[in-house]
Amino acid sequence: ITTTCTTFSLSRSDFDLLHNSSKSAKSLSYSPYSHFRVGCALLTHSGDIIVGANVENASYPVTTCAERTALCKAVTTVFDNDVKWGGEGEQQLRFKAVAVATDISPPASPCGMCRQAIREFCDVEVPILMFDGGEGYSVLRLKDLLPLSFGPEALGVREMGRQQESKSSS
Amino acid sequence: ITTTCTTFSLSRSDFDLLHNSSKSAKSLSYSPYSHFRVGCALLTHSGDIIVGANVENASYPVTTCAERTALCKAVTTVFDNDVKWGGEGEQQLRFKAVAVATDISPPASPCGMCRQAIREFCDVEVPILMFDGGEGYSVLRLKDLLPLSFGPEALGVREMGRQQESKSSS
Amino acid sequence: ITTTCTTFSLSRSDFDLLHNSSKSAKSLSYSPYSHFRVGCALLTHSGDIIVGANVENASYPVTTCAERTALCKAVTTVFDNDVKWGGEGEQQLRFKAVAVATDISPPASPCGMCRQAIREFCDVEVPILMFDGGEGYSVLRLKDLLPLSFGPEALGVREMGRQQESKSSS
Amino acid sequence: ITTTCTTFSLSRSDFDLLHNSSKSAKSLSYSPYSHFRVGCALLTHSGDIIVGANVENASYPVTTCAERTALCKAVTTVFDNDVKWGGEGEQQLRFKAVAVATDISPPASPCGMCRQAIREFCDVEVPILMFDGGEGYSVLRLKDLLPLSFGPEALGVREMGRQQESKSSS
Numbered sequence: 018i019t020t021t022c023t024t025f026s027l028s029r030s031d032f033d034l035l036h037n038s039s040k041s042a043k044s045l046s047y048s049p050y051s052h053f054r055v056g057c058a059l060l061t062h063s064g065d066i067i068v069g070a071n072v073e074n075a076s077y078p079v080t081t082c083a084e085r086t087a088l089c090k091a092v093t094t095v096f097d098n099d100v101k102w103g104g105e106g107e108q109q110l111r112f113k114a115v116a117v118a119t120d121i122s123p124p125a126s127p128c129g130m131c132r133q134a135i136r137e138f139c140d141v142e143v144p145i146l147m148f149d150g151g152e153g154y155s156v157l158r159l160k161d162l163l164p165l166s167f168g169p170e171a172l173g174v175r176e177m178g179r180q181q182e183s184k185s186s187s
Numbered sequence: 188i189t190t191t192c193t194t195f196s197l198s199r200s201d202f203d204l205l206h207n208s209s210k211s212a213k214s215l216s217y218s219p220y221s222h223f224r225v226g227c228a229l230l231t232h233s234g235d236i237i238v239g240a241n242v243e244n245a246s247y248p249v250t251t252c253a254e255r256t257a258l259c260k261a262v263t264t265v266f267d268n269d270v271k272w273g274g275e276g277e278q279q280l281r282f283k284a285v286a287v288a289t290d291i292s293p294p295a296s297p298c299g300m301c302r303q304a305i306r307e308f309c310d311v312e313v314p315i316l317m318f319d320g321g322e323g324y325s326v327l328r329l330k331d332l333l334p335l336s337f338g339p340e341a342l343g344v345r346e347m348g349r350q351q352e353s354k355s356s357s
Numbered sequence: 358i359t360t361t362c363t364t365f366s367l368s369r370s371d372f373d374l375l376h377n378s379s380k381s382a383k384s385l386s387y388s389p390y391s392h393f394r395v396g397c398a399l400l401t402h403s404g405d406i407i408v409g410a411n412v413e414n415a416s417y418p419v420t421t422c423a424e425r426t427a428l429c430k431a432v433t434t435v436f437d438n439d440v441k442w443g444g445e446g447e448q449q450l451r452f453k454a455v456a457v458a459t460d461i462s463p464p465a466s467p468c469g470m471c472r473q474a475i476r477e478f479c480d481v482e483v484p485i486l487m488f489d490g491g492e493g494y495s496v497l498r499l500k501d502l503l504p505l506s507f508g509p510e511a512l513g514v515r516e517m518g519r520q521q522e523s524k525s526s527s
Numbered sequence: 528i529t530t531t532c533t534t535f536s537l538s539r540s541d542f543d544l545l546h547n548s549s550k551s552a553k554s555l556s557y558s559p560y561s562h563f564r565v566g567c568a569l570l571t572h573s574g575d576i577i578v579g580a581n582v583e584n585a586s587y588p589v590t591t592c593a594e595r596t597a598l599c600k601a602v603t604t605v606f607d608n609d610v611k612w613g614g615e616g617e618q619q620l621r622f623k624a625v626a627v628a629t630d631i632s633p634p635a636s637p638c639g640m641c642r643q644a645i646r647e648f649c650d651v652e653v654p655i656l657m658f659d660g661g662e663g664y665s666v667l668r669l670k671d672l673l674p675l676s677f678g679p680e681a682l683g684v685r686e687m688g689r690q691q692e693s694k695s696s697s
């Protein structure tokens with residue numbers, strides 16, 4: 018763990034927070050179809066933790082994984098310091114680390130769809146911690162989990178901020 | 188509005204809260220691809236409001252709509268009264284109404300995917316309020332937006348609560 | 358059946374073709390996770406039948422339902438008469454009816470996500486036939502399964518044809 | 528190209544077929560929202576080519592990418608030799624290579640969601656060829672585009688074949 022923290026620029030308390038938050042987030046899972054619980058915790062640069070869990074649906078493709086639940090939560094939250102995604106001070110919200118916890122061993126990795134979702138909101142260097150059902154874990158950077166990724170640049174989108182008006186605004 | 192409130196068992200303050208919350212949630216939208224802002228607000232039976240906005244992705248199918256963002260937030264949140272979805276007192280969390288706001292007129296309705304997501308967590312009688320960019324709105328019950336719906340029953344899932352252990356738990 | 362055919366402008370052989378094709382398409386289902394087989398058949402105005410089945414994934418949200426499999430197949434196929442979607446003669450490809458078959462009773466309806474997908478490529482009057490595991494079936498028009506739908510118009514897209522060049526073409 | 532063919536065990540005609548088929552499949556793209564055309568070609572061990580293109584939707588998350596369109600097509604097709612996925616002789620259908628073509632340069636890679644879809648039906652050694660708008664291309668194996676992937680094993684699914692009866696069969 019000490020080595021992990023050094024390699025990925027995390028403090029020991031960051032690590033413990035990510036560990037505990039992602040594990041306890043598993044209890045929030047709504048997974049009556051797969052019976053496969055997943056918890057996720059995001060750590061922002063300002064020290065906020067946002068948790069999520071998988072939210073399934075009778076129509077399987079309508080399911081939202083834990084990672085995307087947490088990302089959507091984070092992106093649509095106005096934090097105590099009045100900072101919101103796309104606004105001034107957004108850097109504070111950018112993620113310092115992503116943690117995912119499941120009940121299996123070896124630890125499960127984010128599915129490809131979630132790697133793509135993380136790609137939209139994180140630097141490719143962001144560490145992704147994967148915790149198993151016991152005390153084991155793995156860590157890889159996003160660039161190692163989704164190499165040569167397809168991102169906003171491919172569509173020519175440069176300004177990623179939140180627009181103030183819809184194009185179809187009435 | 189008075190008629191709407193009577194028909195759908197909402198108080199005037201419920202209505203105003205849904206109206207204002209869904210409209211202001213549009214400012215949380217992350218939509219650099221469609222430039223189409225959507226805000227959503229869910230009202231629980233205990234009076235909590237949960238808001239969401241659409242969160243897009245360079246890979247379009249990885250996008251999460253406002254309604255699903257709000258639902259996933261609600262389902263994975265532990266509220267002040269210590270109630271969580273799938274736990275004791277869940278009834279307090281069940282939704283009394285769903286509101287969606289966009290910048291167009293006539294007001295946009297939830298896409299089919301979101302109607303399906305709402306179906307998983309709401310009674311088919313739940314009212315869905317759709318606000319346009321001005322002062323107009325429409326209201327329909329879920330059963331009128333998604334008739335003859337495909338729900339958990341079709342898969343034989345009866346106990347919808349959150350399981351405590353994954354089947355593959357190690 | 359005679360009444361159904363009259364009401365929805367289908368010949369008896371159209372009906373039988375839709376029935377048999379959607380039922381036999383169930384055998385093409387790849388559903389090791391839900392064990393819930395779904396077959397779909399699309400009938401074009403030129404008399405072609407395109408079938409699909411659900412294609413699941415270990416990551417549930419990556420699943421493609423039978424209806425969307427069939428639609429994507431149809432839209433990306435060049436038929437014998439050299440007609441393709443978005444090209445001249447496309448009207449011949451437009452769908453006259455959609456059929457879905459499962460093993461349960463009462464018959465399952467398309468999930469909301471698929472109703473949305475059908476909406477993109479069909480007139481709202483298109484009949485959707487739902488066959489159960491035996492001899493029972495229901496029929497409803499798209500407008501009755503997805504009332505007040507969110508379609509291309511909401512985004513201001515008028516010309517639905519296939520563009521010849523990408524905007525980012527190099 | 529010669530080196531590519533040697534490294535990935537493809538003949539020169541395999542390569543040309545993948546190249547030409549994926550490029551021409553771009554013309555099948557239905558992408559009125561992104562105006563970003565993508566074509567895909569799958570080569571089976573028996574020499575069949577299955578093509579697909581992206582099929583978008585007014586509700587962005589209902590979009591199906593080119594790769595998933597092609598995979599769903601392949602999995603739900605009965606080929607001339609009467610072999611179908613999940614049946615006897617399936618090995619002939621397993622994919623020898625995947626090709627993706629876009630109009631941009633450097634060539635676009637499959638999004639994370641599609642890498643996950645490919646994972647379900649291919650060996651992790653399968654080569655993925657990415658063609659740009661001109662004569663350039665890149666090649667990487669699936670294991671290099673989706674390392675440490677989340678697959679069927681994580682859910683304890685061993686028998687991947689197509690079941691003959693739904694569990695809820697009536």
Ligand SMILES: [Zn+2]
Pocket residue numbers: 082083084127128129130131132416
């Ligand atoms: Zn995922």
Ligand SMILES: [Zn+2]
Pocket residue numbers: 252253254297298299300301302586
């Ligand atoms: Zn939606």
Ligand SMILES: [Zn+2]
Pocket residue numbers: 076422423424467468469470471472
């Ligand atoms: Zn569906």
Ligand SMILES: [Zn+2]
Pocket residue numbers: 246592593594637638639640641642
């Ligand atoms: Zn994709």
